[in-house]
Amino acid sequence: MAPTKVTEPEPVIVIGAGPVGLCLTLALAQAEISVVLIETLSHDNFLDQVPRAGSNHPATLELFDRIGLYEKLEPRGIIAPKFHYWDRQEGSLIAEFDHAVLKNDTKFPFVLQCERIKIVEEALKMAEANSLISVRMGTTFTGFKQSADGVTAQVTNADGEVETIAGSYIVSAEGARSIVRKTIDVEFEGFTYPERTLNIEVAYDFTKHGYTERNYISDPVEYSNLFHWKGPPDRWRVHFPTDPNEDEGALTRPETMQARLKRFLPIDGDFEICGSNLYAVHQRVAKKFRKGRAILAGDSAHVNSPIGGMGLNSGVHDAFNLSEKLVRILRGEADETELDRYERQRRHIAVKHTQTQTIRNKRLLEERDPVVRKRNHDELRRSAGDPEEARKFLLRASLIDSIREAEQIA
Ligand SMILES: Cc1cc2nc3c(=O)[nH]c(=O)nc-3n(C[C@H](O)[C@H](O)[C@H](O)COP(=O)(O)OP(=O)(O)OC[C@H]3O[C@@H](n4cnc5c(N)ncnc54)[C@H](O)[C@@H]3O)c2cc1C
Numbered sequence: 001m002a003p004t005k006v007t008e009p010e011p012v013i014v015i016g017a018g019p020v021g022l023c024l025t026l027a028l029a030q031a032e033i034s035v036v037l038i039e040t041l042s043h044d045n046f047l048d049q050v051p052r053a054g055s056n057h058p059a060t061l062e063l064f065d066r067i068g069l070y071e072k073l074e075p076r077g078i079i080a081p082k083f084h085y086w087d088r089q090e091g092s093l094i095a096e097f098d099h100a101v102l103k104n105d106t107k108f109p110f111v112l113q114c115e116r117i118k119i120v121e122e123a124l125k126m127a128e129a130n131s132l133i134s135v136r137m138g139t140t141f142t143g144f145k146q147s148a149d150g151v152t153a154q155v156t157n158a159d160g161e162v163e164t165i166a167g168s169y170i171v172s173a174e175g176a177r178s179i180v181r182k183t184i185d186v187e188f189e190g191f192t193y194p195e196r197t198l199n200i201e202v203a204y205d206f207t208k209h210g211y212t213e214r215n216y217i218s219d220p221v222e223y224s225n226l227f228h229w230k231g232p233p234d235r236w237r238v239h240f241p242t243d244p245n246e247d248e249g250a251l252t253r254p255e256t257m258q259a260r261l262k263r264f265l266p267i268d269g270d271f272e273i274c275g276s277n278l279y280a281v282h283q284r285v286a287k288k289f290r291k292g293r294a295i296l297a298g299d300s301a302h303v304n305s306p307i308g309g310m311g312l313n314s315g316v317h318d319a320f321n322l323s324e325k326l327v328r329i330l331r332g333e334a335d336e337t338e339l340d341r342y343e344r345q346r347r348h349i350a351v352k353h354t355q356t357q358t359i360r361n362k363r364l365l366e367e368r369d370p371v372v373r374k375r376n377h378d379e380l381r382r383s384a385g386d387p388e389e390a391r392k393f394l395l396r397a398s399l400i401d402s403i404r405e406a407e408q409i410a
Pocket of ligand 1: 017019021038054139141175176299300309310311312314315
């Protein structure tokens with residue numbers, strides 16, 4: 001059968017060179033679709049972003065592998081097959097989960113600890129080397145218009161000029177403050193936790209105390225998370241919830257952070273603190289993921305607590321799901337109802353998986369009722385101790401389940 005004529009005006013306009021925008025851009029270009037990628041940061045400050053995500057789950061590693069990104073990231077990260085739940089009150093290990101039980105479910109039975117900044121650095125290099133991608137660094141997106149046939153994006157380019165860029169579709173991968181989402185007037189439903197999370201980066205070998213590369217530490221007073229990152233310098237991130245009434249200056253004073261760390265783990269001498277930041281935690285999902293030719297993906301469509309490391313991962317899953325549909329539409333093999341399926345699939349996952357699980361993860365760590373705490377911990381021990389239960393638990397935690405479930409949605 002002769003191929004159907006492509007009638008859509010390319011390119012696809014992607015706003016934001018975060019992990020979601022870059023993965024979408026690479027997946028489209030590798031399917032011969034041209035893309036204009038707009039990023040407000042310039043080459044001079046692109047790598048100066050605050051530390052954020054970086055626990056990349058098996059389902060995401062499979063997607064990175066599909067576009068040739070995994071092989072660039074593995075040498076820059078830490079392969080972490082195991083993670084721990086600890087009880088800070090008792091100072092004891094509750095349960096150890098080992099992704100090895102997923103060896104028949106995925107080519108990657110582990111998490112790759114590789115920070116967002118390394119992901120975008122490597123993916124940007126790949127995008128800039130692809131002739132189908134026009135990367136517009138230092139270019140700020142300010143608004144767009146759409147008609148039945150296409151879109152036009154307004155940007156202020158690197159020379160400070162206002163420019164209009166035409167395309168077939170516009171995808172907002174701009175992050176939580178998405179201008180596209182506001183322009184199409186879509187509500188960002190959900191809530192923001194009153195307490196902010198303090199992230200302290202420390203050069204210290206926590207494995208000496210029995211910790212593994214990824215640790216969730218429950219405590220009714222001050223739960224925390226502890227994650228290892230490859231250097232230089234070799235670092236660990238320790239997350240703590242903070243009092244909503246305390247100001248940022250007080251919370252991030254070196255002596256205050258030092259005292260907090262020593263309460264967490266008393267050591268001789270001081271911890272070597274390499275950095276810190278404080279961030280608000282939101283649980284929100286856009287009411288719609290699409291209006292006409294404007295589509296939301298990643299943080300512009302959903303944001304969640306980082307406990308469980310799901311924001312970046314589920315955003316990257318949006319990118320690949322959407323790329324497949326846009327490719328079919330732009331090749332004339334499918335119509336725009338494909339985009340409604342994107343919304344049905346990925347919104348369902350955002351609400352039923354990502355939000356539900358991250359809210360549950362936080363509750364588990366901060367639980368105050370001793371009876372419920374004990375029941376939760378017993379349940380974790382039971383799951384970790386039974387290989388079939390552990391596999392079920394990890395299929396969910398590694399987001400393999402969420403990809404399989406989305407595929408079932410027509
Ligand atoms: C402290 C912290 C820890 C986290 N840890 C994890 C974790 O372990 N695992 C996990 O999965 N998730 C984690 N997350 C969440 C994760 O960082 C985000 O979900 C992820 O970065 C979202 O990717 P994105 O590409 O959608 O948006 P972003 O990463 O926010 O990228 C958006 C891009 O758009 C650009 N942009 C914005 N506005 C414009 C504009 N007007 N014009 C042009 N460009 C624009 C920005 O400069 C940026 O480059 C964490 C978040 C935080 C805050």
